[in-house]
Amino acid sequence: QAIIDTTNPVIGNAGLSDDCFSPPAPEGTTTITFTGKDTNGTWSYILLVGTRTLCGSGSPTGTRTTTFPGTVTFDWNGKVQTGGGELLLGEGTYLITILLTDFVGNTVSTTLSAKIDKTNPWSSDLTASRYIFSPNGIYPTTTLSWTAGDGNPWGYELKVDGLAIPGGTGTSSGTEAKTFVWNGLPVGEGTHTVSVTITDSAGNAVSTSTTIIIDTTKPDITNFSASAYYFSPSLATVTITFTGFDDRGTWS
Secondary structure, eight states, X not given: OOOOOOOOOEEEEEEESOSEEOSSSSSOOEEEEEEEEOTXXXXXXXXXXXXXXXXXXXXXXXXXXXXXXXXXEEEEXXXXXXXXXXXXXXXXXXXXXXXXXXTTSOEEEEEEEEEEOOOOOEEOOOEESOSEEOTTSSOOXXXXXXXXXXXXXXXEEEEETTEEEEEEEEEEEEEEEEEEEEOOTTOOSEEEEEEXXXXXXXXXXXXXXXXXXXXXXXXXXXXXXXXXXXOOTTTOOOOEEEEEEOTTSOOO
C-alpha cells in the first residue's frame, strides 16, 4: 500500500538555555532544546550555523521515530564542524537552524539567535567615602562607589575578604555609576579588602578592590589634670593637661 505524505514534520518548544554565552569559559555552552514529531513517525534532525553542523555535547544530528513530540537537547560549545575538524566561532550573533526532515523528504525548520561574547565588562576603581570608619562611632558607614559597563546586561557582587556583603548584589545594563552604603557587616575590627565583581550575561567578569579599616576601639585618655580646680576666669586661667592615645595613631 502506497502512502502519500505531503505533511511536514513539526518543531515545537525550541529554545536556548542562554542566548548569550562565552565559549570556552566561564559559561562555555548553551543548551539547545526542541521537540519534534511527524504523522508517519520517522523524522531526522540536524543543527546548523549556516551550512556547518554544530559541535558539542550530545548529537547534532539524529533520527527519531515518534508521532508524539520527542525532545532533543544539545549543548553547543560555540564550535562548528569543518572538513578538517572543528572551528571555534568568534564574537558575534549567530542564527542556529534546526532542520527536521521526515522519511519522504518533507522538511521544516526554525532558527534561534545566540550571541557569543568573549569581552569582559569594564569597571572603574572601587572607592570609599571613608577608608576608616567605626560602625559604633559618629561615622558608622562608608559609601562604596564605582562605575561599570558592558554591551550586554551585567550584575555586580560586593565582597569583603571573600565574604558576601549583605545586600551587595544587583543588576544593570549599559554604563552606570553605582553606590552602596556599607555598615561593615559581616566582619569586625581590622583591615579588610573590599571588592566588587562585575559579571556580564555571558559570564565574563572583572573585579576591582580597595582596602578599608574598621576601627571599633575608642581612643584612651590618661594623666588628666588641671593646674587649679577653683579659679575666677576674670582673674586667672587654668591649664588642663592630659595624654591621649589611639591604636590607629590619629586622634583629635
